[in-house]
Each structure stands twice: as structure tokens, then as C-alpha cells.
Amino acid sequence: MKDVIVIGSGIAGMSCAVRCAQMGVHVTLVSPFPSERSQSVMAAGGINAVLPEPEEGDSIASHIADTLKGSGYLAGEKAVTGLCEGAGGIIAFLERIGTVFSRDASGRPMRRAFGGQSHKRTYYCGASTGKQIVSALVMEVRRFEAAGLIERKLRCCFHSALIRDGACYGALLFDETSWQLISLCADALVIATGGQNALFGKTTGSTQCDGYAAGRLFMQGAVLKNLEFIQYHPTTLETPQKKMLVSEAARGEGGRLFYLENGRRVYFMEDKFGPGGNLMTRDVVSREICRTGKEVFLDVSFLGRKAIDERLPEVRDLCARYRGIDIAKDPIPVVPSVHFFMGGLAVHLNHETSIRDLFAIGECASMYHGANRLGGNSLLAALYSGFVAAEEIAARPGKESWPDFSGDLKREEAALKLGMSSESSFPVMYIRDMLAETMRDHLGIVRSEESLAKGLEEIDYYLSVAERIRYDSSVLPYFNYSITGILTIARATLQCARARTESRGAHIRSDYPETDPGRQFATLVSFDQGGCRVWLDKEHIYES
Amino acid sequence: MKVKILRQQFPSSEPYWEIFEYDGPENNSVAGVLDYINYHDDIADITGRKTTRIGWECSCLQGICGSCAMVINGRPALACETFVKDLKGKDIEIRPLQKFPVIKDLITDRSSIQENLMKTNIYIGEYQPSGEEEHLHQYTAAKCLKCGLCLEVCPNYVDGRTFYGAAFANDCYLVSARNHTKAKEIGKVYDAHFGNACSKSLSCMDVCPMNIPTIASVARLNRK
Incomplete structure (x- = not known):
């Protein structure tokens, strides 16, 4: 039987786990907390779909057109078409697992108007759509836990991926109960850790979503995309x-x-x-x-x-x-x-990142929203992306052998031990707070070259400090070891914003107020010997 | 304002009280108070002695994830929606939930809530509702945070080994309402782990942050 590790147990992680289990793939579902604590429960408004008997004049083609227009024409048409065509099946699945949609007198799910949409097509559960979906998915996951196909690993945090020669073989996890690193091999690793909220301190979302996994994977070679597009609600x-x-x-x-x-x-x-x-x-x-x-x-x-x-x-x-x-x-x-990060790990149509057998889904993946996300499309994308990744994983042959990662484990254990061996007078949480202040000051709704350059200077300073400090022993080791990854994705974000010398969607430059038709491409960024290499995806590599 | 906190460094270590001075904003929630004490400056107790940062959990900070359940001035509540200005008395006393094992300070291990639901197969399986569905009550019951406040306050709930409490009863209702072929099986585990032992104090409903009328779930399950 194939084995998959899913990091994150919000809606995207659970939808992937359930779809894998339906196809007989064994899933280890990893998260520090139970799903009830995930950011997904905070999604209020609804989920977009064009179902039979839509509002007069609405069609799947309109949903696609609205999504592409809303994205500043940066979202890939193939990906968005798949998303919108898959929406009906997603709603049917949600109803089947017992999601309590708001219904009209005749029992049909009701829909409301949402921003940027030509028709009413947002189905909802009162104002707690995310919570209702989480409750239904938790029960569905439990069904497969009982069948031995899904195994939850709670109080466990992502540390790093096990990567060799451009392919992923599993993950190192930090177990909060034993305070040990554990090495877990699998046929595929799926990242479903949400947006990089911690860059801005407290956002509308969960304090648990911090961008560390994407930042760390970036440092391990994964390409990131469209980081400059950050939605202000x-x-x-x-x-x-x-x-x-x-x-x-x-x-x-x-x-x-x-x-x-x-x-x-x-x-x-x-x-x-x-x-x-x-x-x-x-x-x-x-x-x-x-x-x-x-x-x-x-x-x-x-x-x-x-x-x-x-x-x-x-x-x-x-x-x-x-x-x-x-x-x-x-x-x-x-x-x-x-409120939301349109950017994240760059993924192909099958949700595989630039590293083989490493997948990303939900908000941490950048795929369907381009320069701006429409309300009601994130819940849809979370569920849909989970399904797409699961189907790809199930269709692939399993791995026949795994390289020896014991050296990696020993090296990381030694680094963790060294970090924990003394107290710091400059706790990591202060660096997080300073980072948030820098990002709020220099990556607000309106940006400029001058401000972005200043922001980069500040982050370079924090990075130089972060590498020298010892751990704050009175907070969890996770908060300590995660700081470099978080600062690195923050740095990459500012670099992407600096490179996009135009205004488009959620990225507004006071020094480049116009949209440049020559820049109608996604931004890609890779980690290059400690620095960042930023370029435009003119070949549409991540739209196939 | 003095903030008295029952602390515990490890699951196996002895708990002890520590008192802090709070001079932050008055319109803060208790979650805001904990954040302020932890990170406003280096942390020291009321005598000025340097101490460790206070362990507690949060995620949404707006009363919909259940992470920050604790006992505040004797009442089980979510720290993020309990406000300093609404508390009686001039000091605040905070302790972890007592019916769950402490991991560190105000962080408790509430995994028994999910484990009990697992052990008793509380999942829908195939969606086969019987007749007209009560969407409003299902919607409300499905809002359960699994925060454990109802179990903390319940006179019948001890440690979750035999009696599973209100969080369990509401999920039992959801399953039996959505799959009538499982209703009998659910009825049995419900009786064994809730129905036969609940003394109907209904204190669970007083502290539920989602205002779930558990009595309505109970009435429906007892009818079957």
C-alpha cells in the first residue's frame, strides 16, 4: 500500500487525506492541533459553484471568466477551468458527507452575491461555512481512521522535507510530546499548511499559519510563486x-x-x-x-x-x-x-511542486487566484486542490526504495540540540514581532522601491541576528527553529514585490501605478546560494 | 491588576502559583493579557524575579477554534472572549482545565475528546437521513469546537474513561440524524457513554461558547 504524509489538517489537508483513503492510499495526517483549531474554521462567507439551475444567465464559463478577470489575468486558464468545472462535484461531495448548507423553503442550498462576480453563485452555511465543512470532514476522516487508512499524528510540527536528487522521500517532524525529531518516509509528501500570516503578525487568520513550511522548502530548493500578491480584506x-x-x-x-x-x-x-x-x-x-x-x-x-x-x-x-x-x-x-496570500509554493496542474513527489495544496500553494482572489474561491480551491493532488498520487507507481537519510536526521538533531542548549537574551518572538512591523510598514497596500529596499535591509539584519542567537528555552523549539524559514520567505516576498514594476491586482506600486501588459506573467523565485533569483514565468512552466 | 496563574513546567512536575502585575489596556481579553505578560517585555513575576514564558494555546483569537479554553476566576471559558472589564473582583485567577492532563502551564491534552469519538465509531458513513432534516439544529450542533469547556463544568464527567459528555452527545445526534441505518448502533454507545449517566444539570449549556442547546440533541436521541 502506498504511503502519503499530509502536513496540515485543515480543509485542504483533510480533503486530500479523504480522497487518498478512498483510493486505498494510506495517509499520515500531521498537525500540531486537531482540525477544529485550523484556520479553515474561520472561513465565513461561502464556496463558489455553478450548479444545475443557476441564477439566470450564469454558467461555468462565467465563473471561469470572473475568476480570470479577478486574478488580473495571472491565474492559468487551464487550472481555473478545472477548478470551476470541478465545483459541482465538490458541492455534491460536501452534501454527501453532511455539510449543513443554508437552504431555502424548498430545501435547495441558497446562494449569495460575492465581490467581483457577475452572478450569485456563492453557496454558504450561515456565516460559518468553513466550520461546517470542517465538522463534516472531521467525521469523514474519522471513518477512514477507523478503517486504518488515515492515521492522525497530533502535536507534531513540520521540520523539513527529505529530499535527494530533486525528489522528495518524506519528512522530518518535530514531536512535541517527546521533544525529538522523527524521520518519516513516504511515497509522497503533501504540504497543506495555509498562508504565511506570521509575516504580518496577527492577521484576520490563525496565529498557527506562519509560512515556515513554504520558507523551509524554498531553502531546500522548491520554487515559490507570486509572493507579492497579498490580499487585504x-x-x-x-x-x-x-x-x-x-x-x-x-x-x-x-x-x-x-x-x-x-x-x-x-x-x-x-x-x-x-x-x-x-x-x-x-x-x-x-x-x-x-x-x-x-x-x-x-x-x-x-x-x-x-x-x-x-x-x-x-x-x-x-x-x-x-x-x-x-x-x-x-x-x-x-x-x-x-487576509489571504495568493502566492506560495509554485505547483503544476497536478499540484506537484518543482520537487518530484512533493505536493502543495490549499493556501500555501499558488495556483488559482493570480493577483487577487475572489471571495468564495478559496474554500473551493482548498477542496479541489486536495482532490487533484490525491488523484495524482494514487495514479503513480509507489517508490521501490528510499535513500538513507540517517545522516540528515543526525545533522538536524545536532543543530536542534545546539540551539536548545542555552538561553537567549533576544527571544525569537521579538524577532517575529519586528518582522511583522517591517512587513506592515514596507509591504502595505501601496508599495514603492524606496520602502521595499528599506524593508529588505531590515530583514537582512534580522536574518543575521537569527543565525547567531540561541533558542528561547521557554517557548516550544518549533518557534525557535522556524524563524529562519519565516524570515527567508519574508525576504523573498519583498524581492518579488520589488521586481514587479507595475500595479496589478493586490500589488500596487506608487512609483509604477499602471498595469504593464508586458508583465502579464506569474513571478517565480528560487533560493540561490542564500539570495533570491526572481523571474517571470514567460514559458508558463507552472500552467502545465 | 494582579494576575495569578497556576503553572506547571512538565506533565509530570508539580503545579505552582505565580503572580504577575498587569498594567496593559483595560479593554483587553484574557488572551490579550497573557500575550502582554509574555511579550511586552522580559517576563518577571510580581516580585521582579525573572521567570519563564507562560504556555497557552491560541489559533483564531475570536472564539471559534476552542484552543484557549481555561478556567478564569473559577469559570471555564475561552480566554479570547473573556474580557478584563467584565470580570468581577480586582484580580484575575487563571488555571488550566482540571479534567485533562496538563502538558505545560495552561496547555492541556484534550485528545481524549477525539479518541472517544473514534473508539465509538461516531461517523456518518453513508448519508441516509430519515425524513425531514432539522437543518437549524444540525447547523448549531456542528459548530461544536471540541474545546472541552462543557466537560470541565460537567458534574458527571470525570476523566472521559466512561462518561463522554456533551461534545460526544451532540456528535451522536449528528450521525443518527444523517444516517438512520446507524441510529441503533449510535443509540447503544450513546446510552452507555452519556444517556445512562447524565444527571441533566445542563451546566454544559451555560458555558458553551457556541450556545449549543445540547438538551435538544439529548431529547432527540432519547426519543429513538
């Missing part, structure tokens, strides 16, 4: 502990954005883009909010308490609990905040 609520997402569903249900001028409401999105202005794509809305230079509000109060209770209860509760705002009475003060 236009509507988040500031609280003392983080900026919390106010779901796009609030605008999908009719919510209006405005600012105050001399006591009068200016509905700036509607003024500029017409009646559908509030539902422009996230990159456009964030940019426009930023341009107002004013405090912006989102109003849903006119919907009335009954409609809010029925359709936006989670938004209502969030605003009441964390800010004491009654959204049926008062508008919600909103600010854009880092």
Missing part, C-alpha cells in the same frame, strides 16, 4: 487583540460602505462604480478605502434586525462581543487588513 474590525474579519457576506447581503464628510454620508464606492460598487473585488475596495484617507464605515442596519439575525448572526455577534456595536442600529467601522 477591505472590511475588518479593529479590536485590541487583532483585526477581525467582517465577512464579505455583509456586503453580499447589501451592506454599503461610506465615510462622513461634514456630517453627510459619502457612499464612495457607489459614487465611483455605480450601484454594484460595494461588491467590487477585494483589491479594488481596499485600495479605494485606503485612498479616502478617512475612517470608513459599513452599514447593514437598513436590512433590519430580522434579516440580520437570519443572515448575518455571526457578524452581529462579533461586532457586539468585541466592540459593543449593535449592527442593527449602528454602522461598523472597518479597515483593510491582511
